[in-house]
Amino acid sequence: MTDQTRDVDGAVYRCEYCCRAFNREDWLALHRGLDHRAELTPEERAAYEDAEAVEQEALRMYQYKALAALVVLYFGFLMLFAFVRTV
Amino acid sequence: MGRWLHLPGAVVARLWHSCSRSTPTLVGRALAATAFVAVVAAGTTAAHGGGSGARGASVQVPLWLFLATGGGVVGASFLLTAFATDRGFVRRLHRPRHTIEVPGVEFLSGAVRTFGVMVLLFVIAVGVLGPDTPDRNAAVLVVWVTWWAGFTASAYLLGDLWPLVNPWRSLASILPSADRPYRWGGWPAVVGLLGLVWLEVVSPVASNPVLLVAVIVAYSGVTLAGAAWFGPIWFREADPVSRVFQAYGHVAPLYRDLSDGGIGARLPGSGLDDPVLDSADDVAFVVALLWVTSYDGLVATRPWRKLAETAIAAGTPPELLYPAVLVAGYVAFLGAFWLAASGGRRFANSRLDADLLARRYAPSLLAIAAGYHLAHYLGYLVMNVPAVMVTVTDPLSPGAVGVWPLPNWFGGVAVGAVLAGHLLAVWIAHAVAYELFPSRVQAIRSQYTLTAVIVAYTMTSLWIVTRPYAPTPFV
Numbered sequence: 001m002t003d004q005t006r007d008v009d010g011a012v013y014r015c016e017y018c019c020r021a022f023n024r025e026d027w028l029a030l031h032r033g034l035d036h037r038a039e040l041t042p043e044e045r046a047a048y049e050d051a052e053a054v055e056q057e058a059l060r061m062y063q064y065k066a067l068a069a070l071v072v073l074y075f076g077f078l079m080l081f082a083f084v085r086t087v
Numbered sequence: 088m089g090r091w092l093h094l095p096g097a098v099v100a101r102l103w104h105s106c107s108r109s110t111p112t113l114v115g116r117a118l119a120a121t122a123f124v125a126v127v128a129a130g131t132t133a134a135h136g137g138g139s140g141a142r143g144a145s146v147q148v149p150l151w152l153f154l155a156t157g158g159g160v161v162g163a164s165f166l167l168t169a170f171a172t173d174r175g176f177v178r179r180l181h182r183p184r185h186t187i188e189v190p191g192v193e194f195l196s197g198a199v200r201t202f203g204v205m206v207l208l209f210v211i212a213v214g215v216l217g218p219d220t221p222d223r224n225a226a227v228l229v230v231w232v233t234w235w236a237g238f239t240a241s242a243y244l245l246g247d248l249w250p251l252v253n254p255w256r257s258l259a260s261i262l263p264s265a266d267r268p269y270r271w272g273g274w275p276a277v278v279g280l281l282g283l284v285w286l287e288v289v290s291p292v293a294s295n296p297v298l299l300v301a302v303i304v305a306y307s308g309v310t311l312a313g314a315a316w317f318g319p320i321w322f323r324e325a326d327p328v329s330r331v332f333q334a335y336g337h338v339a340p341l342y343r344d345l346s347d348g349g350i351g352a353r354l355p356g357s358g359l360d361d362p363v364l365d366s367a368d369d370v371a372f373v374v375a376l377l378w379v380t381s382y383d384g385l386v387a388t389r390p391w392r393k394l395a396e397t398a399i400a401a402g403t404p405p406e407l408l409y410p411a412v413l414v415a416g417y418v419a420f421l422g423a424f425w426l427a428a429s430g431g432r433r434f435a436n437s438r439l440d441a442d443l444l445a446r447r448y449a450p451s452l453l454a455i456a457a458g459y460h461l462a463h464y465l466g467y468l469v470m471n472v473p474a475v476m477v478t479v480t481d482p483l484s485p486g487a488v489g490v491w492p493l494p495n496w497f498g499g500v501a502v503g504a505v506l507a508g509h510l511l512a513v514w515i516a517h518a519v520a521y522e523l524f525p526s527r528v529q530a531i532r533s534q535y536t537l538t539a540v541i542v543a544y545t546m547t548s549l550w551i552v553t554r555p556y557a558p559t560p561f562v
Contacts, residue, residue, distance in 0.1 A: 012438070021438045022525070030525035034174075058528045059172055066169040073163050077156060084152055 026051040153553070154546040157502075161509045161545045165538045168517040172527055177518050181357040187341075187350045199248070200257040207254040207303075213482040214300035221294040223485050225478035230303075231293055232471040236464035239335065243457035246343075246350075247336025249329055255307060256322050256329075259314035266318040271325065273368035277375045279327035281413055284379040288386055289409050289562045334376055337363050337450055338457045356511045359450040360518040367442055370449045371421065377456045378420040381551060382413055384463060388554035395560045405561035423540050424449070430536030435529045447523060448537055451515035455544065458508015462501035462552050466493050501552050509545045513538060 012021045013028035017036045022028045032040060033048030040048065148156075171177060189195065206229065214226035221227045242249065250256060292298050306328075313321040322329040336342065337358050344351040364370055385391055386409070398408055428445035437444075470490045478485040516537050520530035 023436050023438060027525045027529065034525055055526050055528065058526075059169075062528055062531060063169055063172075066166040070163055070166050073159055073166070077159055080152055080155075081148065084148060 026054060030055060150550075150553075154549055157506060157549045158542045158546045160506060161513060161542050162538065164510050164513050165517075165534065168513060169531055171517065174521055174527075177521050180354065181360055181518055183344070183351045183353045185352045186344055187352060189350060196251050199251045200254075203252040203254040204257050207307075209482075211300050211303060214296040214303075217296060217478075217482050218485065219296065221296065222474060223478060223488050224296040225475075225482040225485070226296050227293065227299060228471065228475045228478050230299060232468060232475050236468040236471075239332070240461060240464065240468065242332045242335040243338040243453075243460070244340075244355075246339040246341030247332045249332035249336075250322070253322065253329060255310045255314065255326075256319070259311055259319070259321075262311065262315055264314065264318045265316050267316055269317040269320045269324060272366060273324055273330065273372045275325040276327045276330045277368065277371050279325070280331065280372070280375050280379060281417060283327060284383060285410055285413050288383065288413075288559060289406075291562075330372055331376060334373060334453055335457055335460075337361075338453050356454050356515060357518075359454060359511075359515045360447075360522065361450075362447060363450050364446045366446070370424075370442075370445050373449045373452050373456075374421050374424050375417060377452045377459075378417045380456050380459045380463065381548065382416055384459075384548075384551040384554075385416075386559045387556055388551060389557040390554070392557045392560050399561060408561070423543075424452070427537040427540040431533040434535045435524060435533035437524065437529070437533065439523065444523070444533070447519045448516055451512040451519070451537075451541075454511035454515060455508045455541070455548075458504045458506070458511070459548055459552075461508075462504040462548075465500060465504065466497055469493060469497075502549065505545065505548045505552060509541055509548075512541055516541075 012023070013025050014021050015028060015031055015036070017032070017039060020031065022031060029044070029047040029051035032044050033052065210226040210229055212226075213224065213229075217224045217226060238249075238252075286292060286302065290298065292302050310321070310326055310328075313325055317325070323333070324330075338356055339358070340353055340355045342351050342353065342358060364373065395405075395408060399405055403411075425441075425445065428448060429441040431448070432439060432441045432444055470493060473491055474488045477488050513534075516534050517530075520533050521527065524530040524533060
């Protein structure tokens with residue numbers, strides 16, 4: 001994510017189900033929801049849903065930027081092809 | 088490959104040379120805006136050397152714009168993957184579809200094994216007894232056209248049949264085996280692959296049938312000895328030839344389903360997001376495969392010729408130049424891929440090991456290698472079909488050998504195949520990243536460096552396949 005704030009430098013969030021470590025708490029919450037869906041406690045489920053909402057928002061932002069980059073790329077090439085002297 | 092075998096490059100070069108010169112039309116410009124079309128159109132004209140015939144309207148663009156457009160297509164496809172965000176969709180697309188039952192599989196595999204051994208004996212006999220001229224000798228044509236161009240293409244377009252066809256495996260299975268423990272992983276295969284490609288480039292193994300037979304006999308000795316000492320693991324780990332087909336087989340739509348022994352069908356390339364590589368030496372082999380395909384093309388270009396002439400004029404012994412560049416290029420490729428993997432780890436702020444990332448992302452390079460192989464060999468294969476038929480049916484005194492002329496648009500196939508391989512690689516990396524990371528934004532960020540490497544590689548490959556052919560110097 002672009003506004004990446006690492007929680008505390010070096011902090012590790014470890015999954016209690018599979019021991020996989022993450023640098024951010026919301027990534028751990030997402031991981032639990034994706035890979036251990038059947039075993040979640042109600043609190044973990046709520047944390048997953050919150051993290052997913054935040055992720056969705058960040059993804060939407062990223063997609064706007066990707067769209068902007070695609071437009072620049074497309075018209076950039078359009079201009080190049082139109083104006084570059086032909087050999 | 089040897090002088091004669093440089094034909095694939097020659098085919099491509101001839102195609103560029105035959106394209107027309109015409110002024111760009113408005114329609115041409117509009118088409119050019121659509122990136123894919125632009126690349127194909129530009130590709131057919133980028134390296135032209137003058138017109139013969141005025142068919143087809145195409146856009147004339149300078150080389151840098153052609154290469155930038157190729158890189159731009161791959162970069163744009165990476166941006167587009169950001170919109171494929173449904174994890175379920177990505178997973179469903181990559182799920183195996185069907186299991187195919189093959190009736191009489193025992194009988195068929197026995198027949199194929201026998202056929203493989205017979206082809207080996209045929210090649211050895213005809214190589215020694217047949218005509219000296221390579222383009223009339225069935226052994227040379229069967230090895231380079233049918234096997235190295237055609238069979239290899241079948242490994243990534245259909246499925247890896249080599250474990251069945253492999254005559255050395257069939258022979259080893261009837262010989263006793265000591266089954267000693269084997270502990271070098273894939274490293275002997277990496278060294279073997281680089282060694283075979285070096286031999287192919289510097290020696291006339293592609294134009295001298297007797298030398299070709301000598302190499303095959305030497306390879307048979309090493310392979311059978313290895314299989315007799317270590318058992319069938321030799322073919323899975325150490326034999327470079329088996330590993331090439333095994334690697335390409337991961338790209339293919341048909342595969343051996345290990346769970347039930349049947350044949351599975353999947354979308355082409357969709358097997359590459361599985362964890363198919365176990366360790367660093369497997370990654371090293373995949374990178375070696377990608378590098379040797381480029382090296383093979385590179386040494387048959389004019390810029391290489393100039394570079395080699397300069398280096399040799401400066402006092403570099405020619406015997407040293409080729410292996411040195413082979414090894415140096417390999418190390419550079421390995422380093423670039425390693426930077427891509429560790430850079431991806433950093434961008435994703437992940438705690439996963441960089442080698443895990445390298446192992447999971449490396450299979451996407453196989454799609455690139457397959458696309459490059461197709462670009463390099465498809466025209467060569469099609470052209471030489473009549474020669475193979477004429478020489479195989481009468482190997483000792485073949486009649487007149489002709490080639491099938493390729494249509495002008497065929498050069499676009501090479502550019503299309505290179506691009507398709509890279510686009511598939513970007514998609515594979517996307518699917519792998521989704522499996523590795525819990526956050527989708529994190530997954531996208533993890534691909535930044537790999538995408539940069541793939542874009543750089545697209546441009547390099549397009550540059551090589553559009554160079555006119557120049558004979559490999561000093562070999």
